[in-house]
Amino acid sequence: MKKYLINASVLVIGLILGWVIFGGNEKSRSVDESDHTHATSTEKEQIWTCSMHPQIRKNESGQCPICGMDLIPLNENSSSNPYVLEMSEEAVKISQIQTTKVVTENKYSSNLEVSGKIEVNESNSSSIVSQVPGRIEKLYVSFTGENVQKGQKIASIYSAQLITAQKELLEAEKMKESQPALFKAAMNKLKYWKLTEQQIDAILTSNEIVETFIIYADYSGVVNRKNVAVGDHIKEGEVLFDIQNLNTLWVVFDVYEKDIQGVKVGDRIKFSTTAEPGVIYNSKIAFIDPLINAQTRTAKIRAEISNTSSNLKPEMFVIGELEGNQKGTSGLVVPKSAVMWTGTRSVVYVQLENTSIPSFQYREVVLGASVGNNYSIKSGLSAGEFVVTQGAFVIDASAQLNNQASMMNGMVLDAPAAQ
Helix, strand or coil, X not given: CHHHHHHHHHHHHHHHHHHHHHHHHHHHHHHHHHHHHHHHHHHHHCCEECCCCCCCCECCCCECCCCCCECEEHHHCCCCCCCEEECCHHHHXXXXXXXXXXXXXXXXXXXXXXXEEEEECHHHEEEEECCCCEEEEEECCCCCCCEECCCCEEEEEECHHHHHHHHHHHHHHHCCCCCHHHHHHHHHHHHHCCCCHHHHHHHHHHCCCCCEEEEECCCCEEEEEECCXXXXXXXXXXXXXXXXXXXXXXXXXXXECCCHHHCCCCCEEEEEECCCCCCCXXXXXXXXXXXXXXXXXXXXXEEEEECCCCCCCCCCEEEEEEEEXXXXXXXXXXXXXXXXXXXXXXXEEEECCCCCCCEEEEEEEEEEEEECCEEEEEECCCCCCEEEEECHHHHHHHHHHCCCCECCECCCCCCCCCC
């Protein structure tokens, strides 16, 4: 009996020791595993990103592989508002972001800068043509750009038809008393071919046939196209030379459609050329093209300028300024550099105040008139707010990469744009 009691006691003591040893270790292991699991879970939840390149996602801190900036915890750079992008102070500094305060200007008046070029005055263009068919025997004007004066010899032409007409005139003169109508018809035939009274009288006086016919210039100007050469056979009415008078020229400017409503015929405009630095020309708008160019979204406006000094040349580029073109009573204005225009939407970024992290809000605005280097704002901004005037494209690119509202992605999560 005593032997059984001893064995039972040993068994109980062994069970107790086993529980203490193995049960305690299991508990300890359970705690360790729990702590490890918790730590792993916490580590997985912590994502590191770059404030300049939000598409970068890493499970540990380090540097951005693109710009080299230190990564920051994602939860410090995330915003529940898809129209607000948060950036670190370092990112703002590297991006060289600058802002300007939105202000109200009263009774503003501004000149509109436009660009254009010198063009020929189409109303002063003409062509020298041959009135008779024949062959070019000689040219007195031989190259493009040569000056031509009215009454100057242009070319001499041999014409068999003209020789026949002269013979008819001389025969008709012999019957002038008995058949005056025949003589008059023969003279009119030569006049129709642009022979002058002096040329016809010379034929009648000398009683000799002239074998070559001289063509004279009807206009003064510069040859801008030469169409014939010596020996060419030409038809009646064929153009020999195109002449352009450059004493007056057109100055044609391009005006964007958003500015065209402020331009009127009679508005004064001054302009200059790179060929004459410091020389200012003055004129008035004489014509506004009623059509908008579909590619450039501009309309042509035209002024006329005297060029008796010949300093201005066609195709010269000019920079013009319409005086007092854009006017108004009062309104908000922002620098043009703050506005990003997509063609259908005008976008600015507004820096939010009283935030622990630099925050920039996407904002769509409605533009008014162009006021010098500024745009007037019809809606979307309030006086006193600060708009980004430098670095807006960097902010917009970061927002786009972060799948937030941007210039090319105005609708995010169907949320209304903040106003």
